[in-house]
Amino acid sequence: MIQITEAARDAMATAIEGAGQPIAGLRLMVQSGGCAGLQYAMALELSREESDAVVEAEGVTVLIDPDSQGYLVGTTIDFVNGLEGSGFVFDNPNASAGCGCGKSFC
Secondary structure (H helix, E strand, O other): OEEEOHHHHHHHHHHHHOOOOOOOEEEEEEEEOOOOOEEEEEEEEOOOOOOOEEEEEOOEEEEEOHHHHHHHOOEEEEEEEEOOEEEEEEEOOOOOOEOOOOOEEO
């Protein structure tokens, strides 16, 4: 469903390890908002829903709700460090347009 680079996987693992409690996974969501109409969001989850798609990537569990799944098929998630800051970057073949921040699309 999605691809996760080694850098993104390491950043996700660091977030999960820093939670201080058992985490079911990192939830990846698509929500209304952002400058292009839809935006990516991530959150640590204590439990998973039965309807979640579950992506396992070398010890990191990513949970994707049914409403977000269609938007994310084929997406590659990377994590970059640069002069403008660090963060997750999404290469989504389903996006028809995006914005400069890389976190919003349509």
